[in-house]
Amino acid sequence: MYRKSKFLVRADLNAIHQSQVEALGDPGTWFSGQQRLAIVEEARSALAGGSTSGRDVVLLLAHQLAASPQGFTETVYTGALDAGLSDAEYVEIVGLVSRLVNFDVLARGLGMDPVQLPAPKAGEPTRERPIEAVLEGAWAPTIPNGKQGGELGRGLYGGRWKPFIIRALSLVPAELRKHYELEEVQYLPLDRFPEYEYRHHEGLSRPQVEVVAGRVSALNECFY
Amino acid sequence: MVLRESGRAIGKTFNVEALVRPTLDIGVDGGAELLAFADAVLGADDGGLDNAREALADRLGPAAVSAASIIAANFSKNDRIANGLGIPIEKHAIEATVEIREALGLNDYRSAVNSLG
Numbered sequence: 348m349y350r351k352s353k354f355l356v357r358a359d360l361n362a363i364h365q366s367q368v369e370a371l372g373d374p375g376t377w378f379s380g381q382q383r384l385a386i387v388e389e390a391r392s393a394l395a396g397g398s399t400s401g402r403d404v405v406l407l408l409a410h411q412l413a414a415s416p417q418g419f420t421e422t423v424y425t426g427a428l429d430a431g432l433s434d435a436e437y438v439e440i441v442g443l444v445s446r447l448v449n450f451d452v453l454a455r456g457l458g459m460d461p462v463q464l465p466a467p468k469a470g471e472p473t474r475e476r477p478i479e480a481v482l483e484g485a486w487a488p489t490i491p492n493g494k495q496g497g498e499l500g501r502g503l504y505g506g507r508w509k510p511f512i513i514r515a516l517s518l519v520p521a522e523l524r525k526h527y528e529l530e531e532v533q534y535l536p537l538d539r540f541p542e543y544e545y546r547h548h549e550g551l552s553r554p555q556v557e558v559v560a561g562r563v564s565a566l567n568e569c570f571y
Numbered sequence: 572m573v574l575r576e577s578g579r580a581i582g583k584t585f586n587v588e589a590l591v592r593p594t595l596d597i598g599v600d601g602g603a604e605l606l607a608f609a610d611a612v613l614g615a616d617d618g619g620l621d622n623a624r625e626a627l628a629d630r631l632g633p634a635a636v637s638a639a640s641i642i643a644a645n646f647s648k649n650d651r652i653a654n655g656l657g658i659p660i661e662k663h664a665i666e667a668t669v670e671i672r673e674a675l676g677l678n679d680y681r682s683a684v685n686s687l688g
Binding site: 352353354355356357360396412413416417418419420421424438441442444445446448449450452453455456457458484485486487510511512515516526529530533534543544548549550551552553554555556557558559560561562563564565566567568569570571 | 572573574576577578580581583585587590591593597599600601602605606608609610612613615620621624628631632633634635636637638639640641642643644645646647648649650651652653654655656657658659660661675677678680681682683684685686
């Protein structure tokens with residue numbers, strides 16, 4: 348995927364991106380392959396400065412989150428639910444848009460064109476809603492740490508306490524798994540988070556990593 | 572603020588204020604180039620990004636461009652997940668960041684309400 352890049356990208360990261368991009372056209376948890384591709388195409392257009400392609404709540408949400416993450420308030424969430432989205436559909440859209448932005452920002456950083464999106468695959472969404480998910484501080488329900496998370500939580504979190512940034516997408520476990528997979532290969536293995544001298548990337552020390560992370564989050568006005 | 576903690580671990584004090592005022596010296600090797608690259612990769616000026624990429628590669632080597640792109644991508648994802656779902660900061664982090672949040676103006680972000688109420 349990034350083999351043509353002038354700048355070397357690790358093989359494990361390349362393989363994960365390849366697999367995740369190919370799966371964007373698969374049926375998901377609440378959306379068909381075609382719907383999922385429409386969501387990520389809208390996000391891509393928004394990120395490139397395009398105008399929104401319609402009035403559909405799904406595409407409007409995808410557009411807004413990709414283009415201006417600074418402006419999100421709970422009103423956006425409740426408005427989307429009032430317009431007919433379920434909480435779990437909302438979470439799947441957030442997961443998809445966030446990963447598409449991830450892929451496109453990386454390509455832009457490397458000086459490459461955005462990765463090619465796949466063709467949609469036929470099939471039905473799984474429509475699996477975890478009964479373990481409860482409201483615990485975020486807008487949508489999440490699967491708690493510990494015993495409250497049940498077997499599913501234990502499997503998703505590997506039996507270890509996980510911060511909200513990992514649990515946030517847990518109402519749609521398939522999206523959480525993909526986000527977590529990216530987190531481990533792109534940032535660092537979470538177990539090594541407190542090891543400030545651990546170097547996950549050949550090109551940058553941990554403080555240098557945190558300069559980029561901190562500046563990006565400041566530009567996106569992310570309080571978390 | 573992980574940058575601050577990563578400095579403490581190696582006996583250095585970094586100027587975290589440069590994260591919101593990037594003309595300041597952050598005190599990290601190649602910090603100015605990293606800040607400029609982060610701004611450019613999230614911006615819309617392709618020529619500016621080409622210049623920032625070249626400056627970063629010259630200063631820290633080509634592997635830094637790959638790594639900085641990956642980190643910018645990862646946090647572009649995380650920021651949308653956090654802001655898009657209204658997740659609050661863990662209680663211990665709220666308590667540990669009172670002064671720095673005030674100094675950097677982070678409490679003025681719209682997403683602050685998810686943690687501060």
